[in-house]
Amino acid sequence: MKTLTILAGVMLVFVFVWERVDVVRLGYQIERSKSQKILLERERDQLQVKFSSLAAPERIAKVATEKLGLIPPQQGQVMMVHQSMDAPGLSSPPVEQVRLARHVVTGRINE
Amino acid sequence: MTVGPSRGRRYVMLFLFFCGFSIILFRLVTLQVLQAAELTAKANRQHEKTVSFEGARGMVSDRHGKVLAMNVEVPSVFGVPTSLENPSAVARHLSPVLRIRSSELEKKLRQNKSFVWLARKVEPEQGRRLEQLSLGGIGVVMEGQRFYPNGPLLAHVLGFSGMDGQGLEGLERRYDTQLHGEKRVTVLQRDALGRTIFPKGGKEQVPTQGQALTLTVDEVIQYIAEKELDETVVRTHARSGTIIVMEPQSGAILAMAVSPRFDPNSVSALTPDRWRNRALTDTYEPGSTMKAVVAAAALEEKVMTPGSMIFGENGKMTIASTTIHDHEKLGWMTFSEMIQKSSNIGAAKTGMALGDQRLYRYLQAFGFGQRTEIDLPGEVNGLLKAPKSWGRRTLASISMGQEIGVTPLQMVSAIATLANGGVMMKPYVVSEVRDQKGLLLMEVLPHAKRRVVLEETAKTVTTMLERVVTHGTGTKAAIPGFRVAGKTGTAQKIDPRTGGYSSTLFVGSFVGYVPAESPRLAMIVVIDEPQGEAWGGTVAAPVFRRVGEQVLNYLGVSREDTVKIALATRDY
Numbered sequence: 001m002k003t004l005t006i007l008a009g010v011m012l013v014f015v016f017v018w019e020r021v022d023v024v025r026l027g028y029q030i031e032r033s034k035s036q037k038i039l040l041e042r043e044r045d046q047l048q049v050k051f052s053s054l055a056a057p058e059r060i061a062k063v064a065t066e067k068l069g070l071i072p073p074q075q076g077q078v079m080m081v082h083q084s085m086d087a088p089g090l091s092s093p094p095v096e097q098v099r100l101a102r103h104v105v106t107g108r109i110n111e
Numbered sequence: 112m113t114v115g116p117s118r119g120r121r122y123v124m125l126f127l128f129f130c131g132f133s134i135i136l137f138r139l140v141t142l143q144v145l146q147a148a149e150l151t152a153k154a155n156r157q158h159e160k161t162v163s164f165e166g167a168r169g170m171v172s173d174r175h176g177k178v179l180a181m182n183v184e185v186p187s188v189f190g191v192p193t194s195l196e197n198p199s200a201v202a203r204h205l206s207p208v209l210r211i212r213s214s215e216l217e218k219k220l221r222q223n224k225s226f227v228w229l230a231r232k233v234e235p236e237q238g239r240r241l242e243q244l245s246l247g248g249i250g251v252v253m254e255g256q257r258f259y260p261n262g263p264l265l266a267h268v269l270g271f272s273g274m275d276g277q278g279l280e281g282l283e284r285r286y287d288t289q290l291h292g293e294k295r296v297t298v299l300q301r302d303a304l305g306r307t308i309f310p311k312g313g314k315e316q317v318p319t320q321g322q323a324l325t326l327t328v329d330e331v332i333q334y335i336a337e338k339e340l341d342e343t344v345v346r347t348h349a350r351s352g353t354i355i356v357m358e359p360q361s362g363a364i365l366a367m368a369v370s371p372r373f374d375p376n377s378v379s380a381l382t383p384d385r386w387r388n389r390a391l392t393d394t395y396e397p398g399s400t401m402k403a404v405v406a407a408a409a410l411e412e413k414v415m416t417p418g419s420m421i422f423g424e425n426g427k428m429t430i431a432s433t434t435i436h437d438h439e440k441l442g443w444m445t446f447s448e449m450i451q452k453s454s455n456i457g458a459a460k461t462g463m464a465l466g467d468q469r470l471y472r473y474l475q476a477f478g479f480g481q482r483t484e485i486d487l488p489g490e491v492n493g494l495l496k497a498p499k500s501w502g503r504r505t506l507a508s509i510s511m512g513q514e515i516g517v518t519p520l521q522m523v524s525a526i527a528t529l530a531n532g533g534v535m536m537k538p539y540v541v542s543e544v545r546d547q548k549g550l551l552l553m554e555v556l557p558h559a560k561r562r563v564v565l566e567e568t569a570k571t572v573t574t575m576l577e578r579v580v581t582h583g584t585g586t587k588a589a590i591p592g593f594r595v596a597g598k599t600g601t602a603q604k605i606d607p608r609t610g611g612y613s614s615t616l617f618v619g620s621f622v623g624y625v626p627a628e629s630p631r632l633a634m635i636v637v638i639d640e641p642q643g644e645a646w647g648g649t650v651a652a653p654v655f656r657r658v659g660e661q662v663l664n665y666l667g668v669s670r671e672d673t674v675k676i677a678l679a680t681r682d683y
Contacts, residue, residue: 027300042253045183052178052260057334073664076591080669 160299166292166547167255168276169321171269173330174542178260180269180283180375184253186238187231192220195248205249208240209233231274232256255292257283263372265333267388268326268364268487268540271375280386282540285488286324289544293319320547327363327542332356335661336368340636343654344370347641353390353519354658359527359624359633361557362536364485365662391483391490394516395637398602398647399453399584400622401512404525405461406450407572408473411564414464417447417571421457428456431503435459435511450575451583453599455511462510467498470506476563477525478535479517485538486555493517512602519637522622527633529572530596530624533564577627588621588652590660592670596630597623597655599647604640617645621652625659631668632659 053059064070142150171180188209195201198220206213209230219227230237231254238251257272270281278287295318336354344352356366373385387393409415423441427434437454449457462470474480480495494516496505508514520538528535537558544553564572576596579585584599600620606613620637624630636651636658644650 024302042184045181048178048181049183049258049260052181055177056261056264057331058261058264058338061334061338072661078664080667 158301160301161296164297164318165255165276165294166318166320168257168272168292169290169547170323171282171290171326172323173326173328173333175329176325177330179265179326179328179330180257180259182255183258185232185235185256186241186251187254188229188233188238188241189250189252190220190227190229191225191248191250192222192227193225195220201246201249204244204246205229205241208237208244257375259375261330262376263374264330264337265328265367266373266375267369267386267390268328268367269375270386270488271378281388281487282324282326285486286541286544289322290324292321295319322552323545323547323549324541325543325545326540327358327361327365328367328540329365331665332662333366333368335665336366336658337370337372339654339657339661340368340370341372343638343641343650347638347643347650349638349642349650350640351389352639353393353635353637354654355390355519355523355635356658356662357523357527357538357633359530359536359630362524362527362538363542363557364538364540365632367540388487388489389519389639391485391487391518391520394491394493394518395618395620395639396513396515396602396604397517397522397620398512398600398618399455399458400522400526400598400600400620400647401509401515401517402450402453402458403529403572403576403598403622404473404477404479405458405465405470405510406446406575407477407529407564407568408470409446409461409465410571411473411568412465412469415446415461417445417575419446420444421446421449421454421460423449423454424456426456428459430459430507433504435507447575447578450598451578453579453584458511459507462506465510467501467506470509471495471498473563474509474515476535476561477528478521478560479515479525483520483524483538485520486541490520491518493521512600519620519635522620523633523635526598526622526624526635528563529569529576530630530633531569532566533569534562535560573627576623580623584646584648585621585623585652587648588623588655588659590625590656590663593625593659593663593668594627594671595623595625595655595659596627597621597652599652601645601647616640619645619647619650621647621655623655625663626668626671631666632662634659 167182170178170182172178188205190201192198199217202213202217202220205211205216209216211230216229219229229249241249241251255276257276259266259269259271266281268281270283270285271279272283272287272290273279276291278284278290283290336356340352340354343349352368352370354366354368355364357364367388367390369389371385373381375386378386406415410417420443422443423437425442426437426440429435435455437452437456439452441452441454441456444452444454444457446457446461449461465473474495480493482490482492484490496514502514505514524535524538537560539555539558542555543551545551573596576598577594579599580589580595580597585595585597588595588597588599598621600618600622602618602620603612603614604616604618605611606616618637618639619641620635622633622635624633634655636654638645638650638654641650
């Protein structure tokens with residue numbers, strides 16, 4: 001009985017020490033994860049900055065006109081095509097619009 | 112026979128043990144009791160670290176979620192002068208990296224301080240190079256910096272924030288309380304090597320990020336407005352220009368462009384004159400655009416009908432010993448033609464028919480002489496004197512847009528009232544405020560301020576304003592396929608030298624809405640001091656057309672000649 005009590009006491013001491021060591025170990029692990037999180041968040045922000053700068057309308061317009069040789073649609077080149085409300089076979093006509101850009105090439109109209 | 116220490120030696124040993132333990136006990140009492148507080152504090156200093164975290168400033172995005180302002184972390188460099196042995200050598204090493212003169216750095220490093228900023232918010236590459244140098248007594252910390260990815264786009268509305276993240280101008284200032292992150296202080300425990308283990312008590316104070324703003328502004332519409340405005344201001348060598356695009360039914364601002372522009376990412380070298388939001392801080396005499404308001408008042412009060420006849424005095428009329436001129440000799444004309452031809456004499460007669468009290472009442476109802484209460488800082492009241500302070504000519508002058516100072520925002524709000532069937536809406540820029548997790552904290556709903564005129568009156572004025580664009584002074588504002596209602600304005604500016612009206616300085620403007628039958632946009636274009644032809648119909652109306660056409664295309668608004676097709680469906 002006496003031996004068992006001593007053993008249990010020693011075990012308790014070991015458990016206590018192990019718990020303290022493990023808390024410290026987990027503390028280091030949490031800190032590492034936090035540092036990694038900060039780095040990832042920083043990288044995410046940098047990518048967001050890059051994305052926003054690349055998607056800026058001013059830049060897109062510049063690339064479209066200078067690099068791709070595009071021009072804004074001229075008068076009459078953009079036509080909104082609406083779906084007629086009395087189209088046959090449609091019980092609840094959707095309201096979406098279809099936008100068509102007409103490309104005028106030497107007098108011919110390709111839609 | 113037993114061999115052992117004699118009794119005397121045993122006493123000596125006992126005494127020595129007693130002395131030894133007494134010394135240990137004394138030392139224990141000294142450390143644990145007498146010096147307890149001091150030593151505990153010393154131990155805490157060694158294994159505890161107090162760190163303050165500041166939540167990032169909230170993001171600002173347009174109505175479709177495109178980012179307009181955000182926070183990024185950039186390095187800041189500091190020095191600990193008291194720990195430096197050779198400040199001169201350190202300064203020489205730092206100088207090429209920070210691009211600051213060595214002498215300047217050395218001066219800072221020689222101060223008798225334990226902390227000094229050497230350069231704040233430098234480029235990430237500079238921070239990396241400094242870390243590689245690993246100079247003793249020099250450290251790098253990361254700080255949040257405001258970044259505007261679109262550069263000058265919407266800069267006058269967004270404003271900018273200061274070095275310490277406080278809002279200084281525009282929305283950054285107006286919504287600083289919501290945007291700024293909260294500061295939290297946490298005590299961390301660290302080991303012998305200085306590595307952080309965990310927060311004291313196991314609880315870490317996580318800083319709260321600033322709230323995010325969603326604007327009513329559309330990035331693309333803003334871009335179109337700024338591009339067209341900039342081109343016109345440069346081409347006409349104008350002093351400045353303003354465009355406001357508003358949704359008449361809600362009062363939501365879709366675009367607010369001011370030229371010349373500035374980049375909020377680098378404002379240190381600029382003067383307030385450059386970042387002032389002229390759309391709501393500057394007043395101008397609106398000139399003939401005011402006739403649309405006077406016409407609405409006259410129709411509402413039944414002083415005039417579209418067919419009422421007015422005599423144009425052949426282009427010249429004297430009031431209070433001053434002569435009013437029209438740009439052409441006009442005889443008899445209808446009230447509708449008076450607006451179409453923008454007759455000053457006709458407008459003056461309409462004002463006189465209304466009388467000072469009634470005209471003043473309508474001017475107030477249309478929002479002149481008071482702030483629109485838009486959620487942007489710096490808005491002014493404009494200049495509208497009470498009738499008791501009016502001179503003998505004031506009634507006629509105000510009727511043709513003189514002796515009254517308005518902001519472009521007030522003018523577009525007034526015209527949007529007509530576009531909205533006579534109901535004035537409160538203009539606004541921020542539509543939503545959300546917390547860092549995206550939870551909606553505040554939603555701004557359209558707010559009707561008051562009914563100014565009857566819907567019928569608004570419709571009649573719309574028909575008259577359509578004629579301005581089809582047959583009158585505003586033909587260059589016409590957008591093919593759409594019905595445009597609007598009014599041109601050309602106002603002489605006050606010559607600061609003479610105090611009278613200048614013959615060379617003008618403000619050309621156009622204010623209107625489209626499509627007239629069901630307005631989607633109300634817009635004002637103001638060009639300040641254009642060189643050469645300064646007529647509103649020549650300088651501002653074409654800008655209205657170009658912006659209007661592109662925006663209507665972008666919004667997918669149908670032209671009158673829309674092709675209607677029937678889509679057939681087939682069941683399989």
